[in-house]
Amino acid sequence: MSWRYITLPPQDGYHMVTSFVSVADYVSNGGKNTLLLFNVKQPFVNVGVHQEVWLEVDLEYTKKMGIPVVRRDLGGGTVVITPGEQDFFLVVRHEDAPSSPSALYQKFLTPIVNVIRSYGIDATLKDQDIVVKGKKISGNGAMTRGKAVVITGNILLTLDVELMSKCIKVPSEKFRDKVAKDMRGWLTSIQDEIGYVPSKEELYKKIKEEFEKELNVKFEESNLTPEEIEEWDKLANEKIDEEWIYFKDNRHPDLKTERCVKINSSLALCHMDYKARKLLRITLRVFNKTIDEVSISGDFFVMSPQGFLERLEDALKGTPPSEVDRKIKEVFDKEKPVIFGFTQEDLIKAFQELISKPEIQEII
Structure with missing residues (x-):
């Protein structure tokens, strides 16, 4: 079975959270299952679709530092996305995806677990996350759109705990130190585990090979279609609208x-x-x-x-x-x-x- 394999240059936050939507529409209309790999240009705060921004984000700090707050179409918690993570997006036909969330994550995240393990790191799948001795090294989620299922996720290559803790809303500045300490207690990265960050070329090669092996598919290197790019740009521009970013707050x-x-x-x-x-x-x-x-x-x-x-x-x-x-x-x-x-x-x-x-x- 042939799937598309697409790599893209670094994107802004609005394009990152909408890339898989245009691909999902392509897959829903009969296109090939697709694996998309890229990372972000600059940090942004990524808020889950079911969250209220005012409860989750230190807006005073993010506005002062010019860090965008971006609401995605996917659930999950608020995370600070930085260039220090590798993101992946898998979009498959509905009939190719298990119906239960746990089986879905087991099937499509096992390749990522294998990639992390290939560096001698004892990674295991826990719910929708990948952990190393209880610390998260990969956060993931899933959604349906049309006739497609989307699995989104990342591999934490490096951590900027100071920036992350400053973007998250806390009761007091004293408590912020505790948040930073707690983050170090429940997050880890490839660099933290092995002392260096693998090259992007090496990482991409491993990800591609593991998906092919685990899912018994063959990737063909491809590009987004002009229609996908046009829709992607349109969707990204819509995400900039504050009515969308604060829709849950304004509701x-x-x-x-x-x-x-x-x-x-x-x-x-x-x-x-x-x-x-x-x-x-x-x-x-x-x-x-x-x-x-x-x-x-x-x-x-x-x-x-x-x-x-x-x-x-x-x-x-x-x-x-x-x-x-x-x-x-x-x-x-x-x-x-x-x-x-x-x-x-x-x-x-x-x-x-x-x-x-x-x-x-x-x-x-």
């Missing part, structure tokens, strides 16, 4: 709080972080004993259907707190979402815990 402009507060005898605003397999961040406004507005964000992946999270938030509006469990089950049964990072039961438990807060109980 809930009155829910910007990281605590619980009873405003009066009929109104309360409450936020809670709930750790399922991934992080759920829920902010709730209760007015006159019903849910007036809710925001659900986090570093999880909703692979399908598109727009599920927003429809779930809308469905919960006007629901009495006692009916939240039923409403969540109703929406899940109707839409049958494919989610990596939390389950229906996790979400129900998170809402139960949030609704049990004294600030909400006092007004319902």
